[in-house]
Amino acid sequence: MRLLFLGSGEFGLPTLQHLCTRHEVAAVISQPDREAGRHRRLTPTPIAKWAAENGLAVLKSGDVNAPDFIAQVKALGAEASIVIAFGQKLSEPLIAAMGNPVVNLHGSLLPRWRGAAPVNWAILGGDRRSGVSVISLAQRMDAGLIYAQSSLDIDPNETAGELHDRLAALGPDAVGRVLDDAAAGRLKGETQDESLATRARKLSKADGTIDWSATAEEIRRRVHGLTPWPGVKVTWFRAADGAEQPLAILRVRAEQGTNQDADPGTVLEGGRVAAGDGVVKLVEVQPPGGVAMSIADFTRGHRMRAGDRVG
Numbered sequence: 001m002r003l004l005f006l007g008s009g010e011f012g013l014p015t016l017q018h019l020c021t022r023h024e025v026a027a028v029i030s031q032p033d034r035e036a037g038r039h040r041r042l043t044p045t046p047i048a049k050w051a052a053e054n055g056l057a058v059l060k061s062g063d064v065n066a067p068d069f070i071a072q073v074k075a076l077g078a079e080a081s082i083v084i085a086f087g088q089k090l091s092e093p094l095i096a097a098m099g100n101p102v103v104n105l106h107g108s109l110l111p112r113w114r115g116a117a118p119v120n121w122a123i124l125g126g127d128r129r130s131g132v133s134v135i136s137l138a139q140r141m142d143a144g145l146i147y148a149q150s151s152l153d154i155d156p157n158e159t160a161g162e163l164h165d166r167l168a169a170l171g172p173d174a175v176g177r178v179l180d181d182a183a184a185g186r187l188k189g190e191t192q193d194e195s196l197a198t199r200a201r202k203l204s205k206a207d208g209t210i211d212w213s214a215t216a217e218e219i220r221r222r223v224h225g226l227t228p229w230p231g232v233k234v235t236w237f238r239a240a241d242g243a244e245q246p247l248a249i250l251r252v253r254a255e256q257g258t259n260q261d262a263d264p265g266t267v268l269e270g271g272r273v274a275a276g277d278g279v280v281k282l283v284e285v286q287p288p289g290g291v292a293m294s295i296a297d298f299t300r301g302h303r304m305r306a307g308d309r310v311g
Contacts, residue, residue, distance in 0.1 A: 001179060002026050004073065004081040004098055006064075008045040011168045012084030015105060016047060018172035019082065020054070023179070026076045027057040029064065031087050065091040073097045080182060082175055083137065095137050101182050105175055106133045106142055107167050108200065109151055111192040114142035115200035119167060120160045123225035125198070126217075130154055130163065132170045134178045136189055143197075145189025147178045156220070159227040159251060205230045212265035212311065216254035216278030223252045237309040247310070250292055251284035267308040271295035 002024045005016050008031045019025055030048035035041065044052065044060075051058045061069050065088075074097035081098035083090070084105045095102050108118035110133040113125075122130040131151030136144035150170040154163060181187040208230045210219055223232050227250050236247045255278060262274040271282040282295040287302070298304065 001079045001183060002077060002099075003179075004029060004076060004078040005047075005051075005084075006030070006081065006086045006090075007047040007084040008087045009085035010046045011107060011164065012047055012082075012105065012171070013050060014168050015082065015084060015171035015175050016050065018176065020056070022176070025056055026078055027059055029059045029061070029073070029086075032060045032062050064088050065094050067093075070094050070097050080179060084171065090137060092139070101147075101178070101187060102137050103134050103147060103175070103178055104137055104142075104144065105171050106135060107164070109133060109149055110135060110142060110146060111194065111197040113198055113200040116202040118200040119164045120203055120225045121198075121200040122154060123160055123163065124221050126221055128154055130167060132167055132174050134174050143192060143194075146192060147181070147187060147189050148174045150174045157224075157251070157253070159224045161228045203230050208232045210234060210249070210310075212273065212280075213276035216256075216275040216280045219275055219280050220252050220254040223249050227251065234310045236304065237311065238303060238305075239307040239309070240303065240305065246288050248286040249282060249284075250286055253281040253283055255279045255281050263309075265309050265311050267304060267306055267310060269306045271299055271304070273310055 003019060004027055005019065005025055006029045007016065028047060028051040030045045033042040033044050036043040048058050048060060063069065070093055073094065078099040080100065081102045082105065083102065106118065108122060109129070109131040113121045129151050131149055133146055134148040135142065135146050138144035150173060152166060152170065178187065203226065208226055210222060210232060226232050232249045234247055234249060236245045262268060264274055264276050266274045268274060268279065273280045273282065284292055284294055285298050286292045287298065
């Protein structure tokens with residue numbers, strides 16, 4: 001089939017790479033280059049970068065719904081289009097110019113976790129399974145017909161970044177099945193149950209805090225659900241000299257048992273921290289300006305001791 005691919009984030013890369021081996025990708029449409037990095041250099045999106053490096057036609061627009069851009073899209077003569085982590089809402093006139101079907105790959109088992117951060121919220125919400133959904137485009141966010149889904153178990157030790165990559169790897173098969181069904185004239189969609197819909201709101205750096213009076217399991221979900229972005233940062237207070245130091249927490253483990261009647265946030269032996277219910281074992285941390293390291297390596301080079309506090 002002759003396809004258009006609309007995407008910006010890395011979530012769509014495995015699917016785009018696979019589509020190029022089986023279909024004709026007429027063009028890739030992505031967001032304009034943005035300033036990034038310490039020197040604020042204009043940088044293409046991961047999708048635009050890969051597409052350009054592999055000889056695909058790349059179109060970039062800050063307003064894909066502008067009439068002149070819609071005309072440009074229509075002239076490409078696409079038979080179908082795939083939208084993955086693109087970043088702009090598509091108007092009905094644009095969708096009509098993109099062939100049939102026009103489908104979206106979303107990183108959750110819809111109708112659960114509609115919105116901007118479904119991978120994060122699957123962990124934050126304590127879900128044991130997640131997956132991807134291929135849906136029709138609708139004017140209400142992520143409310144289209146479901147054409148296909150694939151699922152997997154969430155490992156309690158994995159972060160949102162790791163889950164993101166595993167879910168992205170499900171995309172090629174799920175989208176491929178939908179395109180095969182469309183080509184064979186057997187594509188059918190299932191209406192979502194609105195009573196089961198939940199919202200995955202956009203996250204910000206303001207979310208990257210810990211309430212140590214929460215349960216150890218709730219804290220684990222928060223740390224893993226926000227790693228690598230927006231990240232969780234705490235202040236480490238040293239009891240010995242009253243010094244304070246910021247510290248990023250990247251991975252933890254919720255442990256059963258006593259917190260030795262210590263106040264929540266109190267550092268215990270072995271890099272453990274008292275929670276409101278149970279104990280949180282710090283597994284991986286990152287000091288300011290440093291690299292990610294195990295808690296064992298961190299405590300060898302720093303003076304974190306029982307009786308210190310994180311908050």
